[in-house]
Ligand code: FEO
Ligand code: CA
């Protein structure tokens with residue numbers, strides 16, 4: 001089979017129309033088959049999934065809300081073979097839950113029955129699942145010895161500069177060197193040495209602390225907790241802490257409850273052990289899982305490596321997905337050695353490149369340039385920060401958001417995935433949307449604040465509703481560069497919105513999208529795959545996936561957007577809009593079923609199979625409506641013939657494998 005990189009310059013498929021159907025729609029000549037859905041058994045002994053709320057044992061089943069995903073090739077004998085197109089491991093995140101469908105009659109009120117928490121907790125985390133191709137048909141291997149679940153209770157190591165830090169000392173690990181599990185795993189990464197990276201995103205919301213906890217603490221941890229979204233008294237997402245005194249439940253209450261050595265008789269530091277990029281060796285169940293603290297603690301999405309250059313440091317690009325949060329990069333101290341493409345010990349390679357380095361945050365300038373600012377305790381702005389007294393470099397990494405505040409980084413419109421173009425090395429970031437963006441806080445890199453979807457109103461409204469895709473080019477193409485240039489690859493918009501103020505990339509009806517989120521470059525075709533997680537345009541279309549052939553930073557034009565401020569005066573914001581797409585360089589490729597998000601993208605090395613995740617179809621359901629299938633918004637994939645329940649099935653998050661009839665690379 002043809003393999004290797006051969007870039008595509010003109011898209012070769014018929015664009016898919018916007019769709020409200022409860023189905024996965026792909027272009028003529030393609031098929032999308034469901035291969036792995038919520039609840040699918042991962043051992044020979046695990047019963048088939050009934051999908052009626054009576055299933056348990058999620059430690060041995062696919063978790064919920066499939067998200068970011070990577071493909072790891074396997075040889076016929078079961079060894080690592082990165083180039084394998086017929087057999088591999090899909091490793092994917094299970095970000096969150098449509099919790100009502102895990103139970104017979106929906107999710108219960110507080111206190112939560114332990115039996116319900118015992119289903120919900122392990123339905124989070126990560127799956128490793130073997131997949132095989134037979135003819136042109138993919139399926140997962142139920143009894144593969146590689147199959148594995150990693151959950152919020154799986155032991156992990158804390159690795160890197162914050163390992164053993166005072167702020168990491170917990171009841172579980174008094175030395176501050178370990179933690180229990182991973183949660184709300186969203187974007188992913190594929191390391192050059194063949195391991196999987198998973199980003200912990202909205203972890204903070206799973207925890208609660210008492211209404212008087214600030215006073216009980218009376219130290220700088222209050223500033224940290226508030227900055228990371230855990231104000232005292234805020235409820236936890238699922239109420240697991242109310243299920244009992246066992247550590248597996250009690251740990252979700254992070255209030256200061258104990259009295260002796262700090263953090264060792266209560267859970268007050270528990271939150272500091274979440275919020276990292278986590279490295280997993282998918283080929284080796286015995287290898288420890290490591291949270292790479294050097295890459296900082298925030299609401300992580302993907303982790304994308306810059307181009308590999310022998311003898312130069314590695315760069316890892318990352319985003320913090322919350323309104324007004326930042327773009328980061330990590331630069332390794334170690335220089336790249338191509339022998340590490342296939343090392344004897346993958347986690348040792350991770351230790352080498354990811355545990356020692358420097359973390360930077362981005363500042364975007366109005367002239368199309370920007371700077372990377374190092375987050376170092378040696379920086380006077382950090383060491384002398386009035387709002388929070390950092391103790392050491394570990395504290396800077398654990399509280400990276402506060403350190404980035406101290407140095408005046410640029411507040412972005414929710415950085416979701418980032419991805420690096422395989423030949424240019426330019427770095428692309430989806431900025432999904434930002435309801436908090438106002439005219440008063442506009443800047444060149446976040447220049448849009450109209451909530452008027454059709455362009456009928458001339459009154460500026462709060463919010464970047466449709467999002468945009470930013471891209472950056474490092475100075476000299478160097479991973480360790482301290483400056484870059486940038487522009488906007490695409491602005492999301494409805495095709496019929498005002499071209500001068502909203503549809504700034506002149507998207508047509510075959511190209512229009514809103515709220516870009518998943519972003520991934522094919523290592524075969526170089527195509528840019530864009531996935532959406534939208535609420536603004538879902539009256540016209542379900543969420544989707546598009547393929548793009550992007551140009552380069554600086555190929556477009558500087559454009560001035562005029563706004564009327566609250567006081568009636570005019571504000572001009574100049575931005576840089578990349579070359580507008582043509583019908584050959586941007587097309588809608590897939591539309592998903594009702595009430596879903598499309599996220600997670602991986603391919604076989606020959607570019608002939610694309611895997612994508614359909615997350616939470618029909619998630620909008622109340623407990624009261626669980627008993628009535630007529631009230632479900634989606635029945636996918638049961639209505640596509642997958643699993644029990646058929647056309648009245650409860651909806652399930654699932655992975656699809658997309659192939660071209662008769663073979664050929666996807667998108668060509
Ligand atoms: Fe889980 Fe920001 O998406
Ligand atoms: Ca996302």
Ligand code: CA
Pocket residue numbers: 416432517533
């Ligand atoms: Ca999103």
Ligand code: CA
Pocket residue numbers: 533597615616
């Ligand atoms: Ca989602």
